[in-house]
Amino acid sequence: EAGVAQSPRYKIIEKRQSVAFWCNPISGHATLYWYQQILGQGPKLLIQFQNNGVVDDSQLPKDRFSAERLKGVDSTLKIQPAKLEDSAVYLCASSTIRTGGSYEQYFGPGTRLTVT
């Protein structure tokens, strides 16, 4: 099966500009996650969707970050306006509940954002 797709792979913008990232999860995966990974740190969850509804956005800086998953499939994460501290890799992951109740998150390759 095809993996989680993300685009673009790299983006360089100036502070105060806006940027958008796109994610297409594995087909049939109802749950979609966006994580932020700052250099030298582990990924941190920004937002979790179940189908097209938000399950957890407690760590999303809502004054500048927004995300949507309108049809319960692909998703867009937007930053407006960007700050220097937003420089990071933005990871998208998806998961589904397997037979027996286990699950696994599959990660995309990430988008590396540099804010100058």
Add this chain to the structure above:
Amino acid sequence: GNSVTQMEGPVTLSEEAFLTINCTYTATGYPSLFWYVQYPGEGLQLLLKATKADDKGSNKGFEATYRKETTSFHLEKGSVQVSDSAVYFCALSPGRGGKLIFGQGTELSVKP
């Protein structure tokens, strides 16, 4: 709250050496525990997992045992190879199907 602490890297070993990467956690309830690996230039991949106390996860020669009494999930491998060079992340999930909380990662470099 929930958190994960890993030993700091980088860890440098010679080929065929024994590997241990320490991971301890703080969590309410009964989390699931995971080790993810990130090879150079690639995305995060699940290496192994354990969903309840005393479970042992294993894959590709790596093992980790869920120790509730010591709140630990240390990663071990008996004989590392150059191809094991990567960054390893310990993570927990507080609930089924829920978010992952990651440690800071440990970089492993294996020299021939």
